[in-house]
Amino acid sequence: MDRKTPALKLCAALFTAAALCSPLAGMAQDKPIRIGLVTFLSGPAAGPFGVPAKIAAEAIVESLNAGKVPAPYATKGFGGIPIELAIIDEAGGATKQVAEFRNLVERQNVDFVIGYIGSGDCLAIAPVAEELKKLTVLFDCGTPRIFEDASYKYVFRTRSHATMDAVAGALYLLDGKSDMKNYAGINQNYAYGQDSWTDFTAVMTALRPKVEVTTSQMPKFGAGQYGPEISALLQTRSDVIHSSLWGGDLEAFMLQSMPRNLFADSQLILVAGEPYLHRLPGNIPDGTIIGARGPNGAYAQKSALKDWLIQVYKQKAEIEPNYPAYSVAMAFLGLKAAFEKAKAKSGGDTEAVIKALEFSTFDSPSGKVMMKLGKGHQAVTGTAYGATKTVNGQITLTNIKYYPIEQVQPPEGVKSLDWIKDGMKPGKW
Amino acid sequence: MGQFLAVVIDGLIYSSWLFIIAVGLTLIYGVMKILNIAHGSLYALGAFTSVTFTSAWFAHGYPVMGSYAMLALAAVVVGLVAGPVIERGLLRFLYGKDEVVLVLVTYALFLILEDLIKLVWGVDPLFVQGPKGETPYALLGNFTIGGLTYPTYNLLLVGVAVITAIVLTWVLARTRAGKLLVAVIHDRETAAAMGVDVGKTYFVTFTLGAMLAAVGGALTAPTVSVVTGMGAEVIVIAFAVVVIGGLGSLPGAALGALIVGLVRAASIHYRPELELFAVYFVMAVVLIVRPKGLFSAAEVRKI
Numbered sequence: 220m221d222r223k224t225p226a227l228k229l230c231a232a233l234f235t236a237a238a239l240c241s242p243l244a245g246m247a248q249d250k251p252i253r254i255g256l257v258t259f260l261s262g263p264a265a266g267p268f269g270v271p272a273k274i275a276a277e278a279i280v281e282s283l284n285a286g287k288v289p290a291p292y293a294t295k296g297f298g299g300i301p302i303e304l305a306i307i308d309e310a311g312g313a314t315k316q317v318a319e320f321r322n323l324v325e326r327q328n329v330d331f332v333i334g335y336i337g338s339g340d341c342l343a344i345a346p347v348a349e350e351l352k353k354l355t356v357l358f359d360c361g362t363p364r365i366f367e368d369a370s371y372k373y374v375f376r377t378r379s380h381a382t383m384d385a386v387a388g389a390l391y392l393l394d395g396k397s398d399m400k401n402y403a404g405i406n407q408n409y410a411y412g413q414d415s416w417t418d419f420t421a422v423m424t425a426l427r428p429k430v431e432v433t434t435s436q437m438p439k440f441g442a443g444q445y446g447p448e449i450s451a452l453l454q455t456r457s458d459v460i461h462s463s464l465w466g467g468d469l470e471a472f473m474l475q476s477m478p479r480n481l482f483a484d485s486q487l488i489l490v491a492g493e494p495y496l497h498r499l500p501g502n503i504p505d506g507t508i509i510g511a512r513g514p515n516g517a518y519a520q521k522s523a524l525k526d527w528l529i530q531v532y533k534q535k536a537e538i539e540p541n542y543p544a545y546s547v548a549m550a551f552l553g554l555k556a557a558f559e560k561a562k563a564k565s566g567g568d569t570e571a572v573i574k575a576l577e578f579s580t581f582d583s584p585s586g587k588v589m590m591k592l593g594k595g596h597q598a599v600t601g602t603a604y605g606a607t608k609t610v611n612g613q614i615t616l617t618n619i620k621y622y623p624i625e626q627v628q629p630p631e632g633v634k635s636l637d638w639i640k641d642g643m644k645p646g647k648w
Numbered sequence: 649m650g651q652f653l654a655v656v657i658d659g660l661i662y663s664s665w666l667f668i669i670a671v672g673l674t675l676i677y678g679v680m681k682i683l684n685i686a687h688g689s690l691y692a693l694g695a696f697t698s699v700t701f702t703s704a705w706f707a708h709g710y711p712v713m714g715s716y717a718m719l720a721l722a723a724v725v726v727g728l729v730a731g732p733v734i735e736r737g738l739l740r741f742l743y744g745k746d747e748v749v750l751v752l753v754t755y756a757l758f759l760i761l762e763d764l765i766k767l768v769w770g771v772d773p774l775f776v777q778g779p780k781g782e783t784p785y786a787l788l789g790n791f792t793i794g795g796l797t798y799p800t801y802n803l804l805l806v807g808v809a810v811i812t813a814i815v816l817t818w819v820l821a822r823t824r825a826g827k828l829l830v831a832v833i834h835d836r837e838t839a840a841a842m843g844v845d846v847g848k849t850y851f852v853t854f855t856l857g858a859m860l861a862a863v864g865g866a867l868t869a870p871t872v873s874v875v876t877g878m879g880a881e882v883i884v885i886a887f888a889v890v891v892i893g894g895l896g897s898l899p900g901a902a903l904g905a906l907i908v909g910l911v912r913a914a915s916i917h918y919r920p921e922l923e924l925f926a927v928y929f930v931m932a933v934v935l936i937v938r939p940k941g942l943f944s945a946a947e948v949r950k951i
Binding site for chain 2 (some may be wrong): 242260261262263265266267270408432435436437438439442443444446447448450451453455466467470474475477478479480498500501502543
């Protein structure tokens with residue numbers, strides 16, 4: 220008898236739980252929409268990218284569920300249905316992310332996935348999303364190869380790819396420094412760093428064939444110590460230094476190069492510099508050309524949606540949202556618009572949402588987004604660049620220039636690198 | 649000529665930094681036969697603690713020059729707290745176990761410490777910076793050699809590395825404690841049989857090794873953004889240095905650091921695309937010629 224007691228207790232507990240659960244089960248019709256959010260919560264990309272994106276996503280979901288987003292997004296949640304997030308850490312590499320993605324889809328039963336900052340993760344996840352037939356919106360990764368080398372039905376990307384960062388960066392640079400004779404580069408030795416440098420050199424070759432490359436430094440990702448690289452850059456005395464460094468690497472490089480007057484005679488261009496401005500006052504020289512991977516952050520033009528994003532973000536963090544926060548906003552708002560369009564027509568199943576999102580146009584805090592590349596799966600926007608100016612100890616962006624889509628994006632069916640080498644002829648949009 | 653001079657200076661500075669982070673690793677291995685993966689975490693702990701101490705110093709408005717004392721204090725505190733806690737609380741229960749088991753244990757410890765750092769300091773990058781953006785890195789001014797400007801802080805790194813090497817060599821060769829240590833290195837059991845307190849030797853060695861890792865972290869903190877995961881990067885290159893020199897050898901660590909530093913500087917100046925490859929190529933060549941590293945001691949075979 221004694222030995223049965225625990226089992227009996229367990230049964231009693233289960234019955235009680237079942238009794239308690241049943242009223243909840245009755246509410247299943249109003250089941251919220253579950254969205255898997257994958258973003259860096261640890262590692263070097265967490266501070267500048269992953270965590271701002273997570274803060275923004277949580278703020279956006281709260282605001283959406285409360286129905287407090289400006290028009291045309293005022294409906295609560297997605298079409299009146301509340302949203303809930305299942306948040307996953309993107310750290311750990313592509314293999315781990317594929318396992319985590321399967322887990323999200325098969326165990327956590329999410330309805331959609333919004334995620335991925337690392338290009339390597341995006342390239343690995345896209346075919347798996349296709350296999351599992353799960354609508355997945357890539358929100359921040361930059362590599363153009365996703366929709367240029369393959370085509371997907373279930374995968375979308377609601378931000379522009381990285382080609383325009385190189386193109387607009389070079390245009391901005393040549394605008395202000397048309398007499399430049401040579402340039403050097405320091406980029407991380409992995410996919411994004413190499414792609415950035417390849418694109419930039421291709422654009423420069425197309426625009427100014429006579430301008431020379433002095434040196435291309437490719438330190439290891441996470442190297443941390445840049446003494447010899449800085450010496451090598453100093454010795455070239457280049458007119459311009461191009462860098463796509465980000466995270467702790469960028470910060471370490473700036474801390475180590477500023478005391479050595481590396482930028483006294485060299486113009487610095489930081490393709491992905493925007494998320495660091497509030498952290499590096501005094502360590503980014505005035506006049507540095509800064510990219511925000513699109514018309515995001517300080518480059519976003521004034522609108523009700525931009526004001527809304529800043530307001531909800533600042534309720535959760537002390538600082539203004541940076542570009543990954545704008546990227547995540549595009550993903551949620553684009554998906555919401557498509558879902559509501561599909562729901563009005565046919566109830567909102569995945570196939571209908573895909574149809575609605577393909578070739579759609581929607582408003583975002585960064586302006587109008589058009590899903591026009593990759594058979595309607597890849598977003599295009601114009602972009603902007605500016606230069607730093609320190610005001611009262613804070614770094615601000617001035618002399619902002621905007622670049623329309625046709626100037627910085629290859630048209631459908633043309634690969635980025637081919638388009639650049641062919642002279643970047645404006646396509647029809 | 650100018651470029652060659654730059655290679656030598658850059659190489660020496662980088663070698664000094666490598667030596668400071670690698671010497672503790674080789675010391676612990678030499679005495680305790682533990683390949684301490686958690687060395688990277690101790691380095692990171694040194695860096696994070698430096699941020700906390702210097703921030704408190706700056707917050708009180710004390711003179712910025714005192715921040716150097718805070719860096720030193722951070723290293724000592726981390727060594728004196730983390731070293732004994734890890735050695736007494738964990739490692740002493742595992743002595744005599746297989747070396748592979750100990751690597752796995754220190755790897756587990758590394759993962760735990762990384763998470764601990766995240767819990768305490770968060771994931772946002774931190775800086776050793778005064779109220780007006782002064783960093784100990786730039787505070788000492790610059791010097792110029794061959795047309796290149798270097799922060800004087802780099803000389804501090806070289807100085808610390810040289811002094812560490814001299815003091816450790818002197819202690820091992822000339823003092824009673826050092827000679828006892830050498831006896832333990834050569835044969836732990838015989839040393840114990842002769843009345844050497846092996847437990848105490850291990851305790852002191854590990855604490856010293858932990859402190860050296862923290863010194864590396866504290867000296868690095870002003871030159872980088874202090875961010876979670878910084879320990880993982882360091883352990884790989886430190887491991888390459890001690891393997892080239894011969895695990896457990898003090899002159900080996902110095903020579904290994906010098907080789908890696910000079911090779912990296914040379915490849916950055918002459919063939920930047922080979923930088924990543926060059927260091928590990930040298931390591932491979934050394935290991936082909938001398939599988940146990942340049943300064944490996946002949947091992948006494950035990951039956």
